[in-house]
Amino acid sequence: MSFQFDWPFSTEDNFYPRVTSLLTEALNKGTKPPIIVDDIVVKDLNFGTKPPELEILEIGDLADDRFRGVFKLTYNGNAFMTLQTLIEANPLNIYSHLTPSFTNPKFLAASSSLKIPLTITLSDIKLSGIVILVFSKAKGATLVFRNDPLESIKTSSTFDSIPTIARLIQSQIENQLRLLFREEIPAIIYKLSQRWTPNGNAAVATNATLNSEKDAKNGGLPSSPRVKPVTLAEVNPDLPSLSPTNMVQLNLLGQAQQTLSLHTPAISDAVCRSMVERHKEQEDEKDDDDLSSIIIRSRRSVKNGKVRRHRKVFNLRRAESKPESSAAPTYSEDIKGDLMSDQHVSAQPPPLKI
Amino acid sequence: MRSYLEHILGSFYTAAGWNAENHYANLTASSRDLLDFDLPSGFILHVSSLPTGSSASSGTIKNLNGVVDGAISYFYSSPENILLKSKLRSEDVELTKYLSGYYQLHLPVTAEDPIYREVWRKGQRVDSKYSLLYGKLYLPSNTLESMFIRQFSPTDQIVVSAVSDPRIRHGGAIMTQLQHNSGRWCSEMIYSSHEALIGFRGLYNFAVDSHLPELPLGVSSIPGISGSSASSLFQLQQSWFSAGGEIYYGALNKAAGVSVGLRYATSSSFVNTPTTTTLTLNPVMGQLSVAYAVQATNSTSFASRFDFNAFSYESNLTLGCELWRHKNRDSKVDVFTGLESNNTAVEKKDATKPPSPAQKSSEYSEFATTTSQPPSLIDESVWKLRVATDSPSVRLLWEGRMKAFLFSVGAEAGLRADQGVKTFGLELQYAA
Numbered sequence: 137m138s139f140q141f142d143w144p145f146s147t148e149d150n151f152y153p154r155v156t157s158l159l160t161e162a163l164n165k166g167t168k169p170p171i172i173v174d175d176i177v178v179k180d181l182n183f184g185t186k187p188p189e190l191e192i193l194e195i196g197d198l199a200d201d202r203f204r205g206v207f208k209l210t211y212n213g214n215a216f217m218t219l220q221t222l223i224e225a226n227p228l229n230i231y232s233h234l235t236p237s238f239t240n241p242k243f244l245a246a247s248s249s250l251k252i253p254l255t256i257t258l259s260d261i262k263l264s265g266i267v268i269l270v271f272s273k274a275k276g277a278t279l280v281f282r283n284d285p286l287e288s289i290k291t292s293s294t295f296d297s298i299p300t301i302a303r304l305i306q307s308q309i310e311n312q313l314r315l316l317f318r319e320e321i322p323a324i325i326y327k328l329s330q331r332w333t334p335n336g337n338a339a340v341a342t343n344a345t346l347n348s349e350k351d352a353k354n355g356g357l358p359s360s361p362r363v364k365p366v367t368l369a370e371v372n373p374d375l376p377s378l379s380p381t382n383m384v385q386l387n388l389l390g391q392a393q394q395t396l397s398l399h400t401p402a403i404s405d406a407v408c409r410s411m412v413e414r415h416k417e418q419e420d421e422k423d424d425d426d427l428s429s430i431i432i433r434s435r436r437s438v439k440n441g442k443v444r445r446h447r448k449v450f451n452l453r454r455a456e457s458k459p460e461s462s463a464a465p466t467y468s469e470d471i472k473g474d475l476m477s478d479q480h481v482s483a484q485p486p487p488l489k490i
Numbered sequence: 491m492r493s494y495l496e497h498i499l500g501s502f503y504t505a506a507g508w509n510a511e512n513h514y515a516n517l518t519a520s521s522r523d524l525l526d527f528d529l530p531s532g533f534i535l536h537v538s539s540l541p542t543g544s545s546a547s548s549g550t551i552k553n554l555n556g557v558v559d560g561a562i563s564y565f566y567s568s569p570e571n572i573l574l575k576s577k578l579r580s581e582d583v584e585l586t587k588y589l590s591g592y593y594q595l596h597l598p599v600t601a602e603d604p605i606y607r608e609v610w611r612k613g614q615r616v617d618s619k620y621s622l623l624y625g626k627l628y629l630p631s632n633t634l635e636s637m638f639i640r641q642f643s644p645t646d647q648i649v650v651s652a653v654s655d656p657r658i659r660h661g662g663a664i665m666t667q668l669q670h671n672s673g674r675w676c677s678e679m680i681y682s683s684h685e686a687l688i689g690f691r692g693l694y695n696f697a698v699d700s701h702l703p704e705l706p707l708g709v710s711s712i713p714g715i716s717g718s719s720a721s722s723l724f725q726l727q728q729s730w731f732s733a734g735g736e737i738y739y740g741a742l743n744k745a746a747g748v749s750v751g752l753r754y755a756t757s758s759s760f761v762n763t764p765t766t767t768t769l770t771l772n773p774v775m776g777q778l779s780v781a782y783a784v785q786a787t788n789s790t791s792f793a794s795r796f797d798f799n800a801f802s803y804e805s806n807l808t809l810g811c812e813l814w815r816h817k818n819r820d821s822k823v824d825v826f827t828g829l830e831s832n833n834t835a836v837e838k839k840d841a842t843k844p845p846s847p848a849q850k851s852s853e854y855s856e857f858a859t860t861t862s863q864p865p866s867l868i869d870e871s872v873w874k875l876r877v878a879t880d881s882p883s884v885r886l887l888w889e890g891r892m893k894a895f896l897f898s899v900g901a902e903a904g905l906r907a908d909q910g911v912k913t914f915g916l917e918l919q920y921a922a
Contacts, residue, residue, distance in 0.1 A: 226775050227745030228738060235684045236653040238635045239665040242515040245770040246736055246747035248777035250802060 156181050158327060162320040163219075169308070170233045173251055174222035180257075186213035193266065201273035209267045209285065216259040225250040253294070256309060260290040276329035278322045286314055394431070491530070491889060491898040491917055492588060494538045494548045495624060495637075497578060498565050505575035506620040506641055512598050512676040513669070514691040514734040517751045520593040520766040521781035524793035525810040527874055527887055529900030530915030538921040540578055543571030548921075563626035568618050580921040581894045585870045588896075589889050592783060592791035592812065594764055595755045597730065598695050600673035601644035632656070645672050658684075686741035693734035729756040748774060776800035789814035810876040815890075817870055868892050883912060895920050 156178045163176040188211040197204040224230055228247040232240055265285025271277040291309050295301040503510045510516065532554030540546045546565040551558065567573055577583050609617035620641040627634050633655040641647045647669045654662040663684040670677050673695070680689035735750040751770040756762060765784045771777070776799055783793040790813055797806040871890025882905055889898040896919040902912045 226747065227740070227743060228747035231685060231687070231740060231743065231745055235682070236655065236658055236663055238637075238653045239651050239663045239682055239684060241665065241667070241680045241682060241687070241689055241738075243738070243747070243749075244515055244517060244736060244751060245749035245772045245777060245779060246738055248749075248772050248775055248779070248797075248799075250775040250777065250799060251804065252802065 152181060155324075155328070158324050159217075162316065162324060163312070165320070170230045171224050171308075172221055173224050173249070176219055176221045178217060179220050179255070180216075180218035182216055184213040184215035188213070188263070203271040204269070206266065206268050206282075209263060209265055211261065211263040213261075214259070215261055216257060218255065218257045220253065220255050222251045223254050225252045254305075256291055256293040256305065258289055258291055258309065258313075260288070262287040262289070271329075276326050278326040278329070280322050281317055284314055285317055286310065289313065491528075491896065491919065494536060494546075494919070494921065495563070495565075495626075497583075497588065497921075498546060498573065498622070498624075501573055501576045501578060502567060502620070502622050502639070505572040507602055507644055508641070508647065509596075509598055509601075509671060509673075509676075511593070511595050512671055512673075512693060512695070513678065514676070514693040514736055514751065517693065517732070517734060517753050518768045518770065518781055520595070520755075520783040521768065521793045521795055523593050524783055524791060524812055524874070525781075525795055525808050525876055527810075527876070527885070529885060529887060529902060529913060530898055530917035531913060532915055534915070534917040536917070536919040536921075538919070540573060540922065543574040544568070546573060546578075559631070560629045561626055562629070563624065566623040568621040572620065578921055580891070580896045580919055583896075583921070585872075585891060585896075586814070589872055592764070592785045592793075593766075594785070595757055595766065597728070597757055598673045601671065604643045607644065646670050680738075685743045685745070687738060687745075688741065689736060689738040691734065691736040693732055696731040696733070729754065746774075748772070776802075789816060806878060806880045808876065808878040810874065812875075813873045815868075815871050815873075882906065883909070 159181070160176070160178045163178070168176075188209055191208040191210075192205060193208055194206040195204070196206070226247065226249055228243060229249045232243055232247045263285045264287050266282040267279050267285070268282060269277070269279045289310060291302075291306050293302065293305050295305060500510070502508075511519065532552060534550065534552045536548060536550050538546065538548035544567050548563045548565075550561045550563075552560065565573075607617060608615055622637075622639040624637040625634065626636070633653065635651070635653050637649065637651040639647065639649050649667040649669065650664065651667075652662060652664040660683075663682060665680065665682040665684075668679045675692070675694050677692040678690070680691070681687070682689075732753045732755070733751070735748070737746075737748045739746045749770060749772045751768065753766065753768045755766045756764055763784055763786060765782070767783075768779075768781045770779045777797065778800065779795060779797045781793065781795040783791065785791045790811065792812075793810045795808045797804075797808075799805070869891040871888060874885075874887040874889070876885040883902050884905060885900070885902050887898065887900040889896070891897070898917040898919075899915070900917075901914045904910065904912060
């Protein structure tokens with residue numbers, strides 16, 4: 137199986153500036169070593185002409201709209217990147233920042249700082265590593281490196297004429313890049329892939345509409361945040377077919393008759409009565425299995441917050457003929473517990489007695 | 491605002507006759523205190539006490555953005571009652587000396603002959619060397635700082651400071667300074683265990699006569715005038731040059747640094763306004779810094795500093811000023827001694843100045859009824875302001891004394907209209 141990469145990306149509009157800004161933000165996140173005194177800015181970025189090679193090791197999850205796999209990634213192309221920053225040239229200045237303040241000999245002018253601009257070009261990047269790639273049409277794509285992929289990298293900087301400093305820069309840059317691959321690349325690729333997901337597009341459009349509303353100083357309620365209606369299957373195709381909102385409404389309806397809540401969910405073409413209790417002797421109610429007596433029995437069995445165990449047999453009678461009802465599941469005496477179980481709900485409930 | 495440790499150290503050095511201005515690290519002390527003052531961050535409260543003349547203790551509580559920190563510290567000094575030599579209580583501490591104003595330098599005098607320190611009793615020597623022991627424990631973070639100072643003779647001293655913190659490499663660091671301070675020459679050898687840094691600093695005062703004539707009889711018995719300022723009264727020389735340098739080498743990180751400095755200072759307002767001009771140069775990094783500080787009147791001081799780097803052409807101009815608001819001057823002032831009638835002693839420098847016209851007029855109106863204003867809540871206060879070209883913000887500090895508390899309110903505000911107040915802090919100190 138082979139992969140065809142659309143490489144390089146230069147045909148996409150706004151791609152290189154966006155990647156540059158994301159990479160600059162990622163490099164400056166977190167604490168920098170005291171030798172670097174200014175922000176690290178990505179001046180030039182080019183992904184080269186040769187795409188990386190992916191070799192499939194394992195495929196985990198494969199469906200029409202999502203995909204997960206473990207690959208071996210090798211890259212031997214000619215991508216390059218140029219960074220610019222300022223570094224501190226006085227080692228005593230770095231010392232005075234690192235030493236605890238109580239034992240700091242008070243340097244007078246020996247620790248004055250000298251900032252030197254530094255431009256580094258990273259080229260000849262050789263990557264080889266195992267990567268887990270997850271792609272989902274709805275959520276986007278991301279990849280995570282399982283091991284350290286950086287094999288070798290060539291750094292050329294303004295300090296090339298001084299070999300000791302060049303070696304120091306090489307080691308510092310390699311460390312920063314290893315950190316970048318492990319921690320920041322997954323987040324960057326995820327953010328970039330948001331452009332191709334419908335939710336990402338809506339999120340981008342949401343930000344745009346909200347910002348424009350803020351600019352227009354809209355005093356009233358904001359309009360609906362969704363630009364176009366999004367179906368449930370688009371957002372999360374793994375969800376069950378029942379909507380959780382509807383389940384909550386049903387539960388509220390059932391509970392509205394047990395609580396003092398004034399909320400009665402409106403159901404069209406029906407009359408809602410708050411009390412379903414009938415005044416009957418307790419023996420007559422024992423074997424009634426319509427909804428009202430079941431509720432009465434369940435209420436009675438809850439004393440001091442504890443549910444007493446029942447030993448009742450319930451026959452779920454259906455409106456159809458008996459042979460079908462014999463196939464209906466019957467509860468044995470072993471069943472103890474809450475009466476409002478799933479089985480009960482999914483069966484056709486008996487009509488409410490008015 | 492100076493910490494209680496710096497206050498105790500100042501009192502210790504005064505009692506032991508050690509001239510701390512003679513160190514090379516304090517070459518730019520005047521301009522540094524006017525330009526590089528620290529702003530308090532958050533809310534800080536210090537409470538200190540001096541139960542005996544030899545021991546002191548202090549506690550601190552700090553609240554910064556909801557994070558509460560604290561520390562306790564203890565001091566112990568060896569000969570009895572030496573900490574009582576200068577005022578340490580916050581009610582009557584001398585504010586112009588304590589609130590880090592223009593640091594008026596005094597002509598360096600020679601240290602006393604060590605024979606004056608000997609105390610004999612029944613044929614045995616019972617004096618103890620001047621020493622100070624200090625420990626501070628930061629409570630949530632369990633960091634311990636300690637310091638030990640011992641004077642072998644009036645001219646030689648060793649200072650050992652150590653920090654113990656699990657976050658530092660090797661668990662902590664220790665620094666030793668061996669100092670030699672005679673009137674003309676002051677040198678220090680420094681060793682720090684953090685990166686095995688070795689350093690040497692030296693300062694030489696030109697044309698200072700280390701051997702001064704004895705004080706005329708009766709002068710030192712005048713209250714309010716101590717020995718060194720009395721000698722400067724009778725010295726013709728009121729300005730002097732100092733030159734010094736420092737060199738460091740870190741054995742573990744192969745770091746080295748060197749700098750040289752030059753200072754011209756005048757100390758008396760009889761001759762002209764007290765000024766201090768300094769020049770420091772780091773030849774390896776090409777950094778040149780020139781500072782000028784002047785005490786224009788009794789209540790105002792100004793300072794300016796220009797930094798320039800010959801390699802990177804970075805330059806920076808810093809300006810600072812300080813305005814004092816003194817106590818009401820309607821109390822009667824004795825002309826000769828400078829003592830006010832409510833018996834608070836005036837600072838040393840007032841004794842060297844001629845009485846101001848305000849004091850004279852109040853002296854003449856002694857027989858007239860003076861209307862005394864009700865004592866205001868804030869006793870004496872100072873406003874400090876600093877602007878610099880490399881940072882777009884203004885640093886403002888207001889320090890003073892309110893009843894028995896020393897307070898310090900600081901803020902850093904941006905100069906542009908859209909920038910607000912960046913930091914704001916309040917610090918209170920109480921010392922009993």
